[in-house]
Amino acid sequence: MRKALIAPVVALTALVLAAAAGAAGARHAAVAAGCDKAGLPLVTKGMLTIGTDNPAYPPWFGGGELKGSKWKIDDPATGQGYESAVAYEVAKRLGFGKAQVMWKVVPFSQSFAPGRKKFDLFVNQVSYSPVRAKNVDFSASYYDVAQAVVALKGKPIAKAAGVAALKAFKLGAPIGTTSYRAITDVIRPKPGPGVYDTLNDGVTALKNGQIDGLVVDLPTAFYITAAQIDNGVIVGQLPAVGGQQERFGLVLGKGSAVTACVDRALAAMRADGTLKKLVGTWLAKSAGAPILK
Amino acid sequence: MIVVVIVNSPGWPAVRRAFFDGHEFTSSLPEISRAFLTNVEIFCIAEGFILVVGLAIAVMRSLPGPVFFPIRALAILYADIFRGIPTILVIYILGFGAPALQLSWLPTSTVVWGIVGLVLIYSAYVSEVYRAGIDSVHPSQDAAARSLGLSRSQSMRHVVLPQAVRRVVPPLLNDFIGLQKDTALIALLGTVEAFRQSQIDVAATFNFTPYLATALLFVAITIPLARFTDWLLNRDRRRRQSAGALG
Numbered sequence: 001m002r003k004a005l006i007a008p009v010v011a012l013t014a015l016v017l018a019a020a021a022g023a024a025g026a027r028h029a030a031v032a033a034g035c036d037k038a039g040l041p042l043v044t045k046g047m048l049t050i051g052t053d054n055p056a057y058p059p060w061f062g063g064g065e066l067k068g069s070k071w072k073i074d075d076p077a078t079g080q081g082y083e084s085a086v087a088y089e090v091a092k093r094l095g096f097g098k099a100q101v102m103w104k105v106v107p108f109s110q111s112f113a114p115g116r117k118k119f120d121l122f123v124n125q126v127s128y129s130p131v132r133a134k135n136v137d138f139s140a141s142y143y144d145v146a147q148a149v150v151a152l153k154g155k156p157i158a159k160a161a162g163v164a165a166l167k168a169f170k171l172g173a174p175i176g177t178t179s180y181r182a183i184t185d186v187i188r189p190k191p192g193p194g195v196y197d198t199l200n201d202g203v204t205a206l207k208n209g210q211i212d213g214l215v216v217d218l219p220t221a222f223y224i225t226a227a228q229i230d231n232g233v234i235v236g237q238l239p240a241v242g243g244q245q246e247r248f249g250l251v252l253g254k255g256s257a258v259t260a261c262v263d264r265a266l267a268a269m270r271a272d273g274t275l276k277k278l279v280g281t282w283l284a285k286s287a288g289a290p291i292l293k
Numbered sequence: 294m295i296v297v298v299i300v301n302s303p304g305w306p307a308v309r310r311a312f313f314d315g316h317e318f319t320s321s322l323p324e325i326s327r328a329f330l331t332n333v334e335i336f337c338i339a340e341g342f343i344l345v346v347g348l349a350i351a352v353m354r355s356l357p358g359p360v361f362f363p364i365r366a367l368a369i370l371y372a373d374i375f376r377g378i379p380t381i382l383v384i385y386i387l388g389f390g391a392p393a394l395q396l397s398w399l400p401t402s403t404v405v406w407g408i409v410g411l412v413l414i415y416s417a418y419v420s421e422v423y424r425a426g427i428d429s430v431h432p433s434q435d436a437a438a439r440s441l442g443l444s445r446s447q448s449m450r451h452v453v454l455p456q457a458v459r460r461v462v463p464p465l466l467n468d469f470i471g472l473q474k475d476t477a478l479i480a481l482l483g484t485v486e487a488f489r490q491s492q493i494d495v496a497a498t499f500n501f502t503p504y505l506a507t508a509l510l511f512v513a514i515t516i517p518l519a520r521f522t523d524w525l526l527n528r529d530r531r532r533r534q535s536a537g538a539l540g
Binding site: 108109112114132135175177181192193194195196197201204205208209211 | 307310311312389395401403480481483484485493495496497498499500
């Protein structure tokens with residue numbers, strides 16, 4: 001009974017507030033009505049709680065480690081790095097100022113655990129797939145991504161000119177990634193793949209010679225070769241798994257009322273060139289690797 | 294009662310979808326079963342080494358006299374260290390650390406280093422089990438053997454150890470079951486065994502049913518082993534009792 005009463009009350013309040021916001025001059029014209037923050041079912045009232053994993057890696061996050069902050073390598077709250085910038089832009093279009101965005105450490109496996117979510121949005125290079133979308137909501141794409149193979153300079157794998165030439169090598173990928181599927185579905189190498197809990201473990205295995213090549217998304221590949229290993233080289237980009245363009249989406253709780261609003265914000269960002277501009281700012285270096293056929 | 298509470302909880306439909314999806318179960322089971330063979334391989338090889346190394350440590354530790362003090366101290370140090378460090382850390386340190394030395398004669402295989410880690414840890418546990426067995430054999434047994442002209446090592450080999458080992462078969466099997474479950478930790482090094490395969494399936498579908506399939510596989514192998522231990526124990530007790538009645 002109680003629950004049944006609360007819903008209309010909330011809806012009514014939202015309507016009134018939305019009307020008030022409209023009267024105030026439609027500040028958030030990009031996002032249509034029904035998405036005013038007061039009416040959204042948020043984890044913390046008045047705040048947009050965004051989850052991502054710790055450490056936060058470039059080029060997705062930036063700004064380095066801040067003193068007294070729990071974030072390692074980079075800090076999402078700086079607004080630097082592609083995903084941080086996209087998240088703040090989405091937040092802005094939903095009516096949240098920078099101070100009203102709260103970042104929370106959410107390990108990848110927690111992002112899709114059943115039960116009430118501890119975040120409103122989760123942003124951590126999660127690739128959309130129809131099967132996954134049965135258990136969580138995905139936003140529209142905020143980045144169309146390709147997978148790439150990283151190896152050590154001078155090793156035989158570094159000379160591979162095509163996908164077929166990769167079959168003989170031992171490859172690895174972080175768990176739960178499309179990178180893993182690129183190994184098993186696109187390359188299909190003879191040795192079984194190495195599958196790692198974290199990107200760091202994969203990089204260590206590559207350095208140790210436990211794997212010949214590490215498959216990661218292209219921007220991460222550029223980061224690894226630029227910053228994590230001295231003698232790294234990008235062997236090339238891989239064709240998309242199943243011929244479908246891979247895309248990163250924000251993860252939301254299944255059936256979240258926020259999803260449609262985030263989608264509208266992302267559509268507006270795509271239409272007015274904001275997404276393109278952010279890619280230019282944060283991922284410009286991530287273009288131009290040879291394409292393996 | 295608990296079942297009723299769970300089934301009527303508000304989150305139950307979501308949990309049932311996420312953990313008890315029949316389709317996910319049947320589609321993930323064959324792959325996980327194949328990967329489980331890696332676990333079987335790992336614990337079979339490891340157990341062989343563990344039983345030998347553990348016994349050696351236990352014997353080292355029961356050497357008497359001040360001459361053998363360094364050996365005893367070494368054995369104690371070993372057991373203390375490897376029972377103290379969490380298994381997960383030993384596997385991480387060995388699995389990623391040893392190959393990082395870049396010594397060409399050292400293997401880089403994750404399975405090999407995983408097995409080495411498990412052998413180090415479980416030998417420490419098992420040596421304590423053996424030691425308890427050795428201590429449980431009454432000193433008069435050793436004294437009698439020595440008075441018959443057996444040397445110290447002969448007495449250990451032919452009189453003390455056969456009695457000691459028979460007594461500690463159940464705790465040894467207990468540790469063996471622990472070892473079977475800990476093979477899942479080798480997944481950390483990148484090896485695709487049953488647990489890692491189920492993680493891969495879970496991450497691909499965002500559905501947790503593959504974990505259930507893996508759990509069932511582990512249980513399926515430990516239950517027969519537990520019954521076998523029971524049977525062994527009962528047989529041993531029967532034999533001793535009948536021997537007592539006769540004697």
